[in-house]
Amino acid sequence: MATRLVQINMKAHDDAALGRFWAEALGWGLDSEGPGVTNLEPVGFSYPDPTAVCIDLIARPEPKTVKNRVHLDLATTSTAHQEELIARLKDLGATLADVGQGDDVPWTVMADPEGNEFCVLEPRPIYRDTGPIAAVVVDCADPREMARFWGEATDWTVHEVTDDQATLRSAQGVGPYLEFVRTADTKTVWNRVHLDVRPYRGDDIAAEEARLRALGAGDPGVDQSAIHWTILTDPEGNEFCLLAPA
Incomplete structure (x- = not known):
C-alpha cells in the first residue's frame, strides 16, 4: 500500500479570484465543487494522474502572517521565457517578493495577489518535462x-538526499518534483498551503492511516468530526490530508 501526492491545498480569502490568477499563470482550467472551493488542473486532465499536481483553493478568513512553508517553483525553458513569464505574472497581479534570497540568485521570488510566495526559476534541464510547475517545495x-518519511509514505521515488535538500518524483518519472529544503525558520502557525495525498483505488483507508502513523505521522489536534478526510502531520508538524482512495 502507498499514497501519492495528488494536489496542494491553498487557503485563500477569495478562492475564485486567486483561482483565476493561478489558472492564467499555469495555463490550466478551473472548476468549483461548491461555494468557497476552486479546483485547478490542466485542461483535458484525468484526475488523479502523476503528470500534474493539482491545486485546490479553499476560502478561509484567517490572514497570512508568515512566509509559507510550502510553495511552488515554476519552470521556464529559456532566459527569454523566464523574463516573459515574470512580466506576464506581474500583469496578472503578482509582485516581486523578498524572502532573504539576496540579489545574486538566478531565480525570481514573487508573491501572488494574496501574498503567497512562489519562484520563477531560470531554465534548468532537470525541469524540462515537468509542465509549468517544476517543483512543490517544502521548508x-x-x-x-x-x-x-515521504519516500515511505508515498510511492514516489527519492532522487537526491543531502543535509540541505531532498528531492522526490512520481514513480512514473513524470510531473513536478517534491523537494524538501533546509531552512532555519521554524513552523509557528497552521500552514496555509499543504499537501494532499490519496491511496490507490481499492486500498483500505483505515489501514493506510495506520501505516502512515507507524511511519511517524502525527495528529494535528483539531476536531475532524465534520470532514470526510483525515488530517495528519508529518514528522516536522506540517499538516497534510489523507483523502479517499481513487
Missing part, C-alpha cells in the same frame, strides 16, 4: 528525515 529542518 524543513531535516531533509533526510523528510525524505525518509
Whole structure:
C-alpha cells in the first residue's frame, strides 16, 4: 500500500479570484465543487494522474502572517521565457517578493495577489518535462528525515538526499518534483498551503492511516468530526490530508 501526492491545498480569502490568477499563470482550467472551493488542473486532465499536481483553493478568513512553508517553483525553458513569464505574472497581479534570497540568485521570488510566495526559476534541464510547475517545495529542518518519511509514505521515488535538500518524483518519472529544503525558520502557525495525498483505488483507508502513523505521522489536534478526510502531520508538524482512495 502507498499514497501519492495528488494536489496542494491553498487557503485563500477569495478562492475564485486567486483561482483565476493561478489558472492564467499555469495555463490550466478551473472548476468549483461548491461555494468557497476552486479546483485547478490542466485542461483535458484525468484526475488523479502523476503528470500534474493539482491545486485546490479553499476560502478561509484567517490572514497570512508568515512566509509559507510550502510553495511552488515554476519552470521556464529559456532566459527569454523566464523574463516573459515574470512580466506576464506581474500583469496578472503578482509582485516581486523578498524572502532573504539576496540579489545574486538566478531565480525570481514573487508573491501572488494574496501574498503567497512562489519562484520563477531560470531554465534548468532537470525541469524540462515537468509542465509549468517544476517543483512543490517544502521548508524543513531535516531533509533526510523528510525524505525518509515521504519516500515511505508515498510511492514516489527519492532522487537526491543531502543535509540541505531532498528531492522526490512520481514513480512514473513524470510531473513536478517534491523537494524538501533546509531552512532555519521554524513552523509557528497552521500552514496555509499543504499537501494532499490519496491511496490507490481499492486500498483500505483505515489501514493506510495506520501505516502512515507507524511511519511517524502525527495528529494535528483539531476536531475532524465534520470532514470526510483525515488530517495528519508529518514528522516536522506540517499538516497534510489523507483523502479517499481513487
